[in-house]
Amino acid sequence: MIIRPMPLFFVVLWSTGFIAAKYGLPYAPPMSFLILRCLGAVLILLPVVLLTGAAWPRGRIRHVAVAGLLLQAGYLGGVWGAIKLGMPAGLSALIVGMQPILTAIAAPLIGEKVRPRQWLGLGLGLCGVGLVVAAKIHLNGLAPAAIALCVLALLSITAGTMYQKRFCPTFDLRTGTVIQYATSALALLPFAVLLEGFGPRMENIQWTPQFLGALLWAILALSIGAIFLLFRLISRNDATRVTSLLYLTPPTTALMAWLMFGEKLSMLGLAGMVVAVLGVAFVVKK
Numbered sequence: 001m002i003i004r005p006m007p008l009f010f011v012v013l014w015s016t017g018f019i020a021a022k023y024g025l026p027y028a029p030p031m032s033f034l035i036l037r038c039l040g041a042v043l044i045l046l047p048v049v050l051l052t053g054a055a056w057p058r059g060r061i062r063h064v065a066v067a068g069l070l071l072q073a074g075y076l077g078g079v080w081g082a083i084k085l086g087m088p089a090g091l092s093a094l095i096v097g098m099q100p101i102l103t104a105i106a107a108p109l110i111g112e113k114v115r116p117r118q119w120l121g122l123g124l125g126l127c128g129v130g131l132v133v134a135a136k137i138h139l140n141g142l143a144p145a146a147i148a149l150c151v152l153a154l155l156s157i158t159a160g161t162m163y164q165k166r167f168c169p170t171f172d173l174r175t176g177t178v179i180q181y182a183t184s185a186l187a188l189l190p191f192a193v194l195l196e197g198f199g200p201r202m203e204n205i206q207w208t209p210q211f212l213g214a215l216l217w218a219i220l221a222l223s224i225g226a227i228f229l230l231f232r233l234i235s236r237n238d239a240t241r242v243t244s245l246l247y248l249t250p251p252t253t254a255l256m257a258w259l260m261f262g263e264k265l266s267m268l269g270l271a272g273m274v275v276a277v278l279g280v281a282f283v284v285k286k
Contacts, residue, residue, distance in 0.1 A: 006229060007245050007284075013226035015252035018093075019260065020222065021083055024214030027206040029196035030080035031188050033215070036205075038072065038185040040219035045178050054174040061179060063167040068180025070160030071227075073187040078153025085146035093250040095150045097129040100243040100283070102158040110166045112238050121282025122240075124275055125247035131272025132250045161239055170235045173228050181223065244283035247276045 024033055048054070057064050082092055100122050104114045114122075168176075192198035205211070233242045251273035257263040 010229040011248045020214045020218045027211035030084045031192035032198045037218045038181040041181045041223040056175045057171040060168045065183040067164035072184035074156025078149045082146040082149040087146040103243040104240045118283045121279045125279030128272045128276025132269045165239045
């Protein structure tokens with residue numbers, strides 16, 4: 001059974017990802033931003049590892065690194081790149097919101113079984129997400145590359161969740177995340193250099209207070225806080241139950257955008273929030 005406070009904190013922190021993107025992406029290209037985010041997490045966690053003598057995942061470093069490439073570089077690079085190319089946040093949330101369905105389909109590969117009640121909950125959750133983001137979806141001028149990047153992000157986070165659950169469900173979060181973020185930064189570096197002009201002087205970044213705030217939040221709250229919670233949930237619960245929590249991300253983000261930016265919150269969106277919560281309840285209840 002998922003511990004109640006833990007998924008709540010995870011959903012709230014994970015939902016701030018779109019808020020951080022809204023604040024940070026106007027001042028930095030997506031791959032460059034993500035490299036700084038990964039390196040910032042490494043710089044914070046590596047001294048902690050050295051001071052505490054945290055154990056490295058010997059014999060599983062390669063598996064941890066592969067899971068990190070999928071969960072960090074693939075997912076975040078895809079979503080943030082798509083948003084930068086003009087992908088509406090609502091449509092991005094709807095596409096990535098397919099992850100719990102894909103995870104449930106692939107569940108037998110890691111020895112998990114999805115019960116009929118959970119399938120009902122997954123369907124309700126997806127419908128709820130659709131209702132929440134319906135008013136924010138538009139396709140005018142949308143580049144095919146943006147759609148491709150978002151689909152890549154969906155496949156990447158789904159594969160990463162399944163891979164980590166299968167090959168390295170438990171490891172010391174301090175050393176494991178250092179491995180994952182260092183690997184992801186290296187993977188994203190060629191794209192940032194070739195496509196965004198990223199270099200040692202980082203002249204392609206505007207170091208405004210808004211950007212610094214978004215970067216610090218992305219490092220501390222998302223790269224460390226939310227990811228630590230996600231990995232803990234994956235180690236203790238079925239992958240389908242964990243990923244179903246992502247259905248709560250668009251409703252939570254919509255509430256945050258309403259409070260912080262005054263974005264419209266329709267009755268249809270409110271109904272979608274209720275449906276999404278009901279769907280997750282069906283999935284996580286044993």
